[in-house]
Amino acid sequence: MTENVSETRPKKIFVGPSHLLPAQPEVPSSKYYTLRYVLAATLAVGESRIILPAFSDDSDALFCGCRMLGAELHWEDEQEQVLVIRGVERPTSSGPLTINVGNAGAVARLLLGLGALLPEVTFVTDHPESLGKRPNRELLEALTSLGVICEGTGPEGCLPITLRRNELHGGHVTISGARSSQYLSALLFLAPLLPEGLEIDVVDGLKSQPLVRATLEVLQEAGIVVSHDAALLHFHIAPGQRYQPRTYRIPGDYPSAAALLAAYAVSNDPSSILHLDRLRPGDEVGDVLLQTFKDMGADMQIAGENVTLRGGRRLQGFELDGDPVIDCIPVLVAAACFAEGESIISNIESLHYKESDRINDLCSELRRAGCNVEPQSDAIIIHGQPQGVEGGVTVDGHSDHRLLMALAIVALRSHRGLTLTGAEHISKSYPHFFTELQSFGATIRTIV
Known part of the structure; x- marks a missing residue:
């Protein structure tokens, strides 16, 4: 039996x-779209609704991280099929934060991008033998060029990672797409909130292009205009754009x-x-x-x-x-x-x-x-x-x-x-x- x-x-x-x-x-429900829609809702002014978000350890890490950024999340129904998010427009905090991203690599990297807006934030994991060994060096180098003080672990920029906002600016940044498209997606979510906007050049090719296109789809739905070439190697995001509250249905x-x-x-x-x-x-x-x-x-x-x-x-x-x-x-x-x-x-x-x-x-x-x-x-x-x-x-x-x-x-x-x-x-x-x-x-x- x-x-x-x-x-x-x-x-x-x-x-x-x-x-x-x-x-x-x-x-x-899709992890890819749950992550991206929840982040877009966190950065909007007003209430957004996420219908049928994914349930998993990664989702829990995402929801906790967005609350740490200042968003308010609650369930509209007892069945927990509709998540209501009151966004913050721009993450802020009065003091240093510590965010545990669990074993969620995509959550870690996209929140690292937004962490550049905070005075000081440390990202940690309780899975040192898994996520703790995954590299973030290329993303940290890009954030450093934008005026963020980045302290990663080891030569590959592994967790734990501490970011300190210094003279944060936009302008131009280069990012490698050879190991992960998540580095690029992190910069795309951050870019509209930078005072000068952002020009992004991708070097070394770009892995997992469908996931970058998913990021672009979500940004467009949230009211963000991103100009890019057909090969997804050059991007322009103008400053002064605001994420709009929306209702999103997760496939x-x-x-x-x-x-x-x-x-x-x-x-x-x-x-x-x-x-x-x-x-x-x-x-x-x-x-x-x-x-x-x-x-x-x-x-x-x-x-x-x-x-x-x-x-x-x-x-x-x-x-x-x-x-x-x-x-x-x-x-x-x-x-x-x-x-x-x-x-x-x-x-x-x-x-x-x-x-x-x-x-x-x-x-x-x-x-x-x-x-x-x-x-x-x-x-x-x-x-x-x-x-x-x-x-x-x-x-x-x-x-x-x-x-x-x-x-x-x-x-x-x-x-x-x-x-x-x-x-x-x-x-x-x-x-x-x-x-x-x-x-x-x-x-x-x-x-x-």
Whole structure:
């Protein structure tokens, strides 16, 4: 008999080989858009409403951070589906602040940009082995050039970080886009509040361009005008602009949907059918993700915001430029482990700098489970095994929610299941992922 998986942070769980039942779960709301809309509302004058914000550890860190910046947040309804935010226009404080950003890298970096407006603020994390190792050097160098005194930890500007406003000004700044687009997004949110506005030149290329376009979309909705070139390498933001209060509706989260789609795509059972809705069409991440499942030969139908996927199809190997769907890569690798032939996912060097090293750490654990994968500096090569993998071992989630999702998918198609350690870190983005799988018929139990 399968016991219920506790929602109170299990440390270790077993995921066994399973046939999944027909399911129509509610897709979690987008982290990308929740973060950006909440920040825009925090910087507006008056009340904004956020409909269906994401629930996760990252969201909690975001809400706490915005309150520290002076915004007022409360729920309009008992079901906590509408978040009301009274903005501050410009973050202020009467003394030094300390903001704990948890394990939320995007929250940390976007708040670092706004922290430039405060007299003194220190950003800390209670996840030193994860977020505490992620670099922020390029963003701190940019803020320093704008008149902020920045004190990071180590040569890569890791947390904890203290910012002190000095002679803050705008003008011109250069930022590298090689490791993260979050540095650029942080400057874009800050720019309208600078006395001289801002000209931004991006050097070294730009990773994760769809997320920059999401930032630009949100800024436009909030009343901010940003001029930029087609390549997203040069930006101009005029001074004197004000964020406007708005009502924002959060769409479904494609990286979370990717995990569910992958779990059903690898199923050998054609009666395993997954129905998802609230997946906004025209989303860049979504378009690439859904096309990838089509390229794999998955039995998938798309109608507006609704996606249906049926298991039972023999998947095929594929080639993918992974940068546009960078947060979906671990679960796509997991699905490719059961496809026929070779799959190559390239242009993913930035995965080395996530919550874990999502190239080397992921491949190490997949190999332990019996998968045939080859890590490269900026790619993963997968030799599929449609017959399944052996399993029967313990694998480490490396404190990374994306790795945990990928390992769970592999466990479903293993012969002997997998024991996952660090399962509590799933709460970073999708707290109910394991209980959802269990409700679909997956064999999952907590190991005490």
